[in-house]
Amino acid sequence: MRVAYLVADPGIPVFGTKGASVHVQEIVRALRARGDDVTVYATRRGDAVPDDLADVRIVEERVRGTGAQQREHGIRRAVDALVDAIAREGCDLVYERFSLFSAGGADVAERLGVPVVLEVNAPLVDEQRLHRDLVDEEGAVALAGRALRSADVVACVSAPVAEWARANGATNPLVVPNGVNTDRVRPPLVRRADDTTPTVGFVGTLKPWHGVDVLVEAMADIRRRGLHARLLIVGDGPQREELERHARRRGVDAAFTGAVAPQDIPEVLMRLDVGAAPYRAADDYFSPLKAYEYLAAGLPVVGSRVGQLADIVRHGRTGLLVTPGDARALADALQLLLDDPVLCRRMADEARRQAVAAHGWGGVLSRILDAVHPAVTA
Known part of the structure; x- marks a missing residue:
């Protein structure tokens, strides 16, 4: 498939060092391992590029503005631009990482008629309200609801996240925990000697x-x-x-x-x-x-x-x-x-x-994508 991977959160660089960036990179690897053609549409590219992902095409639209309110408006403008780019270039599937102030997958689906997977990693509206600044809470809730209602598959990393997604509009969220790349992360070939400091x-x-x-x-x-x-x-x-x-x-x-x-x-x-x-x-x-x-x-x-x-x-x-x-x-x-x-x-x-x-990422992705066809048929 031609997969448009949408990552609208400016706090998650595609090629960053924190866990969310690792997650993005591993989903890209798992898609490519299936033979899919992946283009990532993101608000932040990052510069910690792994050698095996150096050839991944990234369409970047940076979020402009300072301060919480300007940032919220900037995310919406960036998502609109990324949706336009996906619509111009076309795709067979949109895989969107759930982000505040984005219903980009729903917008693409309206324009291209393609299925959408929405991956939900956290109750972001609640997190933003409790731990950071959320100016337009009404707008954030509305866009989150639209994204959750419109996706063909809502894949949640845990049961509590799935409960939150259901309460905010998702019809039948799928619980799929995270994974690990067991080809890249391996034990040492030779164990350390027992007499060394643990x-x-x-x-x-x-x-x-x-x-x-x-x-x-x-x-x-x-x-x-x-x-x-x-x-x-x-x-x-x-x-x-x-x-x-x-x-x-x-x-x-x-x-x-x-x-x-x-x-x-x-x-x-x-x-x-x-x-x-x-x-x-x-x-x-x-x-x-x-x-x-x-x-x-x-x-x-x-x-x-x-x-x-x-x-x-x-x-x-x-x-x-x-x-x-x-x-x-x-x-x-x-x-x-x-x-x-x-x-x-x-x-x-x-x-x-x-x-x-x-716990391999290939299995994680298979469980998500296996649900796409039944969801679209339904």
Whole structure:
């Protein structure tokens, strides 16, 4: 098929370093692996271009204006321009990542009569209202409703997101959790020697709800118990400086890499022995890419029993789950693995098997596209 992939959110560069950008890139890879011809229509291209996606055609329409109100108007104008471009060039399918102030897929469908997949990753209107500035809430709700009602398939990353989508206009949302590229993310060919210092890692944006401060405290607890282990924090965000100070104060052997390009993440994961996902108890609508990447890299996952993590991580088989925000419980789980290399390796092997069997992006995309024809027929 000729697929028009519409990404109207200016906060998500196609070739960026955060999880949303990784998601966009992996859907492009999965479409191309099927033999589809993909053009990405986006408000922000980005410059962290992986080698294997360097030839992907990007039609960019930047959002103009400063301030919340000007930004909202700018997104609408950019979406209109991108819709015009898709209509001129034609396509067989529109795959739209749900964005605030966009019903671009619905507009294309009206003009070309092609099916639309709307991928919903979060309740964006609620997020914007609670955590950022939302000037034209009425307009945002109206456009979200139109996008949700008009799409042939509304693919949601979790059940709570699907409930939100249904409440805002989607007729029969499909729950399809995120995945991982098991060809790109692999365990190391040679395991590290047991006598080297073990490393616990976190990959993600450094924001409060990720609970990295709890992880630092857990590592300090482990140090007090006499176990030497390193902490590797991969990513950037508003909490970075505070977390670096916290680690120094607590005497934790911690390294902070800053933002890392997605194509370099597989190599970074090979440096770890355990992957941490220490989320706090908060909104549970997310589908954490980091957990899938840990599994694919052959890492046992130590995470919070919250949201989708309880389904992704098989407690006692591919990792350990603890109470959100409980640094002592997190330290106990980490120490159990770090003290027992045989158990750690057994969980690592099972984690890799689970990722390959159940979480590849090809399977994620197939479940979405398999629903297109029945939806269009209905």
